[in-house]
Amino acid sequence: MSFExxxxxxxxxxxxxxxxxxxxxxxxxxxxxLSSDDVVYSGTARDDYTTQLLSLALSYHGDRYNLKAFGxxxxxxxxxxxxxxxxxxxxxxxxxSLERASKYQMIPFPLLKGLNGWRMALVHDTQPRLFEEKKxxxxxxxxxxxxxxxxxxxILSANQITVxxxxxxxxxxxxxxxxxxxxxPRSVLEIEWDFNSRRHLPxxxxxxxxxxYPTAYVFYVSKQNKQLAEDILVGLQQAQSDGSFEQLFxxxxxxxxxxxxxxxxxxxRLSNPFLPxxxxxxxxxxxxxxxx
Numbered sequence: 001m002s003f004e005x006x007x008x009x010x011x012x013x014x015x016x017x018x019x020x021x022x023x024x025x026x027x028x029x030x031x032x033x034l035s036s037d038d039v040v041y042s043g044t045a046r047d048d049y050t051t052q053l054l055s056l057a058l059s060y061h062g063d064r065y066n067l068k069a070f071g072x073x074x075x076x077x078x079x080x081x082x083x084x085x086x087x088x089x090x091x092x093x094x095x096x097s098l099e100r101a102s103k104y105q106m107i108p109f110p111l112l113k114g115l116n117g118w119r120m121a122l123v124h125d126t127q128p129r130l131f132e133e134k135k136x137x138x139x140x141x142x143x144x145x146x147x148x149x150x151x152x153x154x155i156l157s158a159n160q161i162t163v164x165x166x167x168x169x170x171x172x173x174x175x176x177x178x179x180x181x182x183x184x185p186r187s188v189l190e191i192e193w194d195f196n197s198r199r200h201l202p203x204x205x206x207x208x209x210x211x212x213y214p215t216a217y218v219f220y221v222s223k224q225n226k227q228l229a230e231d232i233l234v235g236l237q238q239a240q241s242d243g244s245f246e247q248l249f250x251x252x253x254x255x256x257x258x259x260x261x262x263x264x265x266x267x268x269r270l271s272n273p274f275l276p277x278x279x280x281x282x283x284x285x286x287x288x289x290x291x292x
Contacts, residue, residue, distance in 0.1 A: 036066035057235030117215035121183035131209035
């Protein structure tokens with residue numbers, strides 16, 4: 001075999017080798033581009049409001065993300081520790097606070113439209129209309145009961161309301177029944193359950209007023225995961241703009257909202273100095289309002 005023929009055969013062999021490698025890469029690259037990033041939320045698999053809302057927000061980014069559960073229930077401090085370390089949990093839902101915002105990447109979008117900041121009062125059953133026709137100054141003269149470590153305690157105190165601070169959350173209901181304080185403000189999302197599960201006590205749901213201070217339930221991600229935070233926020237904003245956020249919210253909370261509208265209660269509006277400043281309280285379309 002001549003030198004020229006031998007060289008030609010070797011050259012063709014090298015070409016075939018590199019062409020094969022190139023073809024393999026071309027097959028792999030699309031599969032890499034189409035692969036999804038797992039987004040792990042805390043707890044076990046569920047189909048509740050916040051999980052559906054997170055799925056909705058991520059859906060605006062095509063197939064980029066694959067939402068899945070962590071798969072186990074673990075204590076909340078441990079959940080936040082894993083989030084901060086970007087170690088197995090990517091998203092947590094929780095109340096917005098200055099302390100949390102300093103430790104984790106908070107996504108400034110009120111998932112419940114502030115509904116959890118609207119309160120009714122549990123009162124002694126001899127005073128079901130405790131706040132009827134009372135001015136704000138008169139309302140503030142009543143003593144509220146709260147658990148000593150709750151943020152609500154700090155908020156009420158900051159509004160010059162005297163707070164009876166209990167060290168046992170369940171014990172607060174017994175102390176209210178014994179009239180150690182005047183009322184126990186509870187979220188409109190939990191007060192019916194609170195009342196119905198303690199019918200053995202002489203308690204009632206106050207009939208005339210709502211207490212409001214701005215609070216937000218938000219998504220948190222690790223401070224290392226800025227792209228995910230940005231994508232979730234963009235998705236939530238798009239869902240709000242096209243109406244799908246409102247539709248999902250009404251599926252879960254429409255009955256509660258309609259009842260509050262029909263009740264036509266007076267409102268005591270308080271400030272919340274502990275709400276992070278980047279929560280968009282100025283965007284009225286993101287918040288419920290039961291005044292008037």
